[in-house]
Amino acid sequence: MSSENERSVESGEPEQLALIRETVRKAKVPRAKPRTWRGAALAKELPVARVVVNKGSLHLDQFFDYAVPEELDEAARPGVRVRVRFGAGAHQVKNGRREGGRLIDGFLVERRATSDYSGPLAALADVVSPEPVLGPELLGLARAVADRYAGSLADVLQLAVPPRSARAEGRPSPEPLPPPPAPEPGTWTRYERGPAFLDSLARGGAPRAVWNALPGPHWAEEIARAVAATLASGRGALVVVPDGRAAGRVDAALTAVLGEGRHALLTAEAGPEKRYAQWLAVRRGAVRAVVGTRAAMFAPVRDLGLVVIWDDGDGSHSELHAPQPHAREVLLLRAAHDRCGFLLGSTSCTVEAAQLVESGWAKALAAGREQVRRAAPLIRTVGDGELARDEAARAARLPSLAWQTVREGLKTGPVLVQVPRRGYVPRLACERCRTPARCRHCAGPLEAPEQQELHCGWCGRGAADWHCVECGSTRLRAQVVGARRTAEELGRAFPAVPVRTSGRDHVLDSVPGRPALVVSTPGAEPVAEGGYAAALLLDGWAMLGRPDLRAGEEALRRWIDAASLVRGQPDGGTVVVVAEPTLRPVQALVRWDPVGHAQRELAERAELGFPPVSRMAAVTGPPEAVEGFLAGAGLPADAEVLGPVPLSVVRPGGPRRPGDPPPGEQWERALVRVPPGSGAALAAALKQARAGRLARGGGDPVRIRVDPPDIG
Structure with a gap:
């Protein structure tokens, strides 16, 4: 761990924030000897395309180089979707034609003059669309999330970039509107630091707050006013809520405060085409404010000035697909990387929110007891x-x-x-x-x-x-x-x-x-x-x-x-x-x-060494597989293994939850705990061990989840 991270941990900053700068700059690229090319005519400038392929396997979590044919030179820009040959025989070239390999999707992340690969390069098979959908900011965020949760970049990009709709891409996005005026504080005056928080956003500041909202219907309008203050400074804002009903309330409040055309609503209820059209409007800079459910945590908002998460304790904020990131942690990464404002709001309060305040990273934003008595x-x-x-x-x-x-x-x-x-x-x-x-x-x-x-x-x-x-x-x-x-x-x-x-x-x-x-x-x-x-x-x-x-x-x-x-x-x-x-x-x-x-x-958790004071990972699988995995994982020296303990056997036809073993099989789960400062080392060790296991092939499956929500 770098000295900068050590200083952050010593100062009491939560570990997930102390390691952000270290994780966001990681982009693992294989190094090899310079290669020579033989095959079809190539692009005259920057003839090598670096591609992230849509393969979520950990042992393939790296960039791959492909040649750019002359006919695809103009369309093959960084950020576009491409199709490439991948697998056995993908780099075999005869008479200028590719042979072997399976066509899969990917994203072109960079054009280069040379490649570090020593053999002949296969050419890009096709550019799916000339629309650039993966910018450097989103790529860096996806890399940071993958490293934090011991996952692959391809899996995170599956969550971050919605499926393509050709009709949505063919329609132009509306022209961006000028910044609105700064809003009045409204019901934010009920909170001791509420007006000052809005004023800081309107002046271009980056305040960070944990907001204990008063009971009642005003929370959606208060979020809308915080978004309006951010837009008044010429920056963008992102709001993540747990479900479609909450998104609808914030959507109505934003329309009432900002008017039509200034924000996008990203929820599954909108349907794939409409949602992708809204996402493109955000990506193109036509819309500067976003409200949505869990998947919106990756929305590519330009000049991000504020991220907001409402009710972070709701289980809907935890992604079910690999690597299973939590929206709160993703927004914390974005707030630190983009140096923007952060607002965590709820009528209740999670232990993670209390830790952010106790560490001094965020300020408490609450009402006095007299206001609480009137509202509750x-x-x-x-x-x-x-x-x-x-x-x-x-x-x-x-x-x-x-x-x-x-x-x-x-x-x-x-x-x-x-x-x-x-x-x-x-x-x-x-x-x-x-x-x-x-x-x-x-x-x-x-x-x-x-x-x-x-x-x-x-x-x-x-x-x-x-x-x-x-x-x-x-x-x-x-x-x-x-x-x-x-x-x-x-x-x-x-x-x-x-x-x-x-x-x-x-x-x-x-x-x-x-x-x-x-x-x-x-x-x-x-x-x-x-x-x-x-x-x-x-x-x-x-x-x-x-x-x-x-x-x-x-x-x-x-x-x-x-x-x-x-x-x-x-x-x-x-x-x-x-x-x-x-x-x-x-x-x-x-x-x-x-x-x-x-x-x-x-x-109490600090005394017992439980999250969020410590970092934990769950390793689940058949007993022999879990034992062998932990024995060869190369865990940090300060790691402590709790268990393993048997999991409940799922009966055939019975209800199943994410992470449950196959019906009728007896699995075990071990918890690996490390103190503050070793979370990144734990994630890296687990990821490397699982990648090696997959590369060797065979054996029983082993599942890994960093920061499991349920450790009971």
């Missing part, structure tokens, strides 16, 4: 003990306080009910001792959905004669009652009130301000006109009881996101959370103090 609803708690004793809970697992809150709320508006999961009654347990009900044949979970007979969710066998193996009881209870079952219970209790559900299969964007019951799973809560009158947060123990390092942080984030949709306490807004009142996340919700909760979590 009243939070009331109900413990498990009271829930068990309450007669009303036996009918619909709702204590008397919850019933009273629902009745009062329905007098003035809609009431939100958050349920930890969708469906009916997905899991059952013994009513007396709460031991999970398991199948005697395969140990799978027993289910009884939609009034069906009791049966196993894995093997399908019936279990009509079930009894608890611990206490002998034959009575069952639902561990977590799903959203549809909850809606049925509430519908019977309030027959004159409409009941609506929002979940994975059907997510509502908004609901009217009229009295209604809205039952939703976490993250699918619709916005109510004028805000909800009340909210119930049910089965809190199910969210807090997950075996995950982030269980408390995630539960608090889900609760605050839902509670932020409720009217403020001065307007009668009330939230009831059904969870043990003494638990730290519940107390943080009552005080509306997510920042304090994140700071305490960060202190």
Whole structure:
């Protein structure tokens, strides 16, 4: 590690930021003896094209040289898409013609006068399009992301550059509009440093802030004003949000603040052609502001002055495709590389956000306690003990306080009910001792959905004669009652009130301000006109009881996101959370103090050596493959291997998550932990070891994930 990076680590700067300058300048190119050429007529100037081919294999993570035929000289410019011969026989030339090799896509990154390859070069097969889509800034960013996550440049470019649409390329982009005037602070005046943050952006500064947004509907307009202030300085801005609904709100706010034609919306809902046309408008400089979901983190905004990420704790920000980068980390790379402003905003606060403030890299942007009390609803708690004793809970697992809150709320508006999961009654347990009900044949979970007979969710066998193996009881209870079952219970209790559900299969964007019951799973809560009158947060123990390092942080984030949709306490807004009142996340919700909760979590992780204080990587695969991989990986001297431990066996036909082993196979996972300052060395060692394994061929697969989101 360079001395500059060592100084950054010693100063307390987060490691992912301390190593940015080192990673962004890396561009590995093979070196060899000068070559001679024989074959067809070449371009007279710069006859060698350096190409990154669309092959994500780590052992092929390098540039390859190709000859530029004379007929492609004009079109073969840096940044264009090309097709080349690749593989066995690709460099065989007879009578001026290429033979062998498979045609694959790639990007031309550079034209050169000579090549370092000593043999004959194959020629470019074709230039797919004369439109340059890969500039040096995007190439450098992709290289930095690939190195940070132990991945290949080709895989990152697959995420960064959208698929081509010929019709979109054929249409001209609109002429760029002049910079707008600097906006008024608006609701930013509620924050102690809010107006100063906007003023710095408008004057061309690069402020960096972690913003704890007040509850309510104003966050989208506040983001739009920050974007407008950046555009007023003649620079561009990029906003990344977790889903299409949030993108739609920011899109509407940007249109209201900036007017039409000044920003682009990049979401999957737009369709490939429209999205590519918007992306081209950004690439060509016709549009200087972008709002979009995860893939927009790579948007090629010119003269970038501000990057914004909203709700960085949402799992949607973590890319599912290799090398699985997180939008927050990519935007941190961009902020440091482009020396632009950075804004991380959320109504909650992640441990990573708290670390950015504690290290001094970013400033806290928050409101005073008086503003918080005016904006937040009243939070009331109900413990498990009271829930068990309450007669009303036996009918619909709702204590008397919850019933009273629902009745009062329905007098003035809609009431939100958050349920930890969708469906009916997905899991059952013994009513007396709460031991999970398991199948005697395969140990799978027993289910009884939609009034069906009791049966196993894995093997399908019936279990009509079930009894608890611990206490002998034959009575069952639902561990977590799903959203549809909850809606049925509430519908019977309030027959004159409409009941609506929002979940994975059907997510509502908004609901009217009229009295209604809205039952939703976490993250699918619709916005109510004028805000909800009340909210119930049910089965809190199910969210807090997950075996995950982030269980408390995630539960608090889900609760605050839902509670932020409720009217403020001065307007009668009330939230009831059904969870043990003494638990730290519940107390943080009552005080509306997510920042304090994140700071305490960060202190505990620092003491235990857990991320984000340390860097971690997960190595997953069959037991023998994991053992052999770790033995030959050449890990840093200060690396610590935790495990390996067996992963859950995925049953045939059962639900699978990204990273799960193939159905029926027993895999193991080992965690490799290094202290601050060794993250780049760990990623490089894992990447080199996996590249060597792939180059040798054969053997069982081994999966690597740097910074795994789940280490529980």
